[in-house]
Amino acid sequence: MRNASSRIVLFTGALLIGAGLAGSQASAGQVAPPPLVLSPNLTEPWTMQLQPRVNRRAVAPAQRRQVEQPQVRRANWWSPRQQPVRQQPQARTTQSRQIAPQFLPTIVKYDGKYKPGTIVIDTNARYLYLVQKDGTARRYGVGVGKPGFEWAGRHRISRKAEWPDWRPPAEMRKRRPDLPTFMAGGPENPLGARALYLGSTLYRIHGSNQPWTIGHAVSSGCIRMRNEDVTDLYERVGVGTTVIVI
Structure with a gap:
């Protein structure tokens, strides 16, 4: 519990420092960084909790399609159920042979x-x-x-x-x-x-x-x-x- 309390204190200090930097950057006319997501598990290392939230709407359409497109698993070409269909030879016409x-x-x-x-x-x-x-x-x-x-x-x-x-x-x-x-x-x-x-x-x-x-x-x-x-x-x-x- 002591270690957890220490981590909470360190994390709270980090948030205060980050907020102070954000305020100073905003006052200087700079764009604020994306919001931070706090992991519900506070026992995780604090560096793992500083992951920015991904805005899926901001992803380019082409990139979004690439991400969302399911990966198709190719069937085994030589599988007994996936044997290639061989073209049957056409029946020889007998009309020209009569x-x-x-x-x-x-x-x-x-x-x-x-x-x-x-x-x-x-x-x-x-x-x-x-x-x-x-x-x-x-x-x-x-x-x-x-x-x-x-x-x-x-x-x-x-x-x-x-x-x-x-x-x-x-x-x-x-x-x-x-x-x-x-x-x-x-x-x-x-x-x-x-x-x-x-x-x-x-x-x-x-x-x-x-x-x-x-x-x-x-x-x-x-x-x-x-x-x-x-x-x-x-x-x-x-x-x-x-x-x-x-």
């Missing part, structure tokens, strides 16, 4: 000059016709040579092959060094399910594992058909059949 309806097989009237059993290929219209005896023709859609690889002529089927092997010619491998020198027959083979070889040329009527290319100029001169269409044609014609390319 053959145009007009290139599906059909029966059409035929009054041309070629006799039944002849294959006539119209490269401009992208159709192959198999002339029949009743004044009709079986018409199939085909893919033809791209610009620079067009050709026309008359040949005969010299050989037929099921699921043919593919040996890209040297001219093609020179343009496409990535091509293999040999590829066994099968679903991945560009020649498809069947091949009809035209004379001694490098050209063939063959299937394709890219049926969406039917109706377009995409090949290096060969005539492409859908696998199911070339299989149907394969069963209807034999070696020696005349092929007219116009």
Whole structure:
């Protein structure tokens, strides 16, 4: 209690001295310091009691926002509940992977000059016709040579092959060094399910594992058909059949 009474006396003296200084400064025209706050616990050291009261209204708005803005705790990015959302790959549209309806097989009237059993290929219209005896023709859609690889002529089927092997010619491998020198027959083979070889040329009527290319100029001169269409044609014609390319 004696120590507490001593501190009270010292603090009261300090207040009197401070008041005297404030009065002298005020008389000299100086601004008085902010009011002092007395701690309710008088046993605390007197230096801790001389803390000025903070006027929150005097704080600049920007500073006030910085002080009052709550601190946001960032979630753990790799937390099981906060896993990043991975963008799902868009489903591949099949519209561009389908053959145009007009290139599906059909029966059409035929009054041309070629006799039944002849294959006539119209490269401009992208159709192959198999002339029949009743004044009709079986018409199939085909893919033809791209610009620079067009050709026309008359040949005969010299050989037929099921699921043919593919040996890209040297001219093609020179343009496409990535091509293999040999590829066994099968679903991945560009020649498809069947091949009809035209004379001694490098050209063939063959299937394709890219049926969406039917109706377009995409090949290096060969005539492409859908696998199911070339299989149907394969069963209807034999070696020696005349092929007219116009």
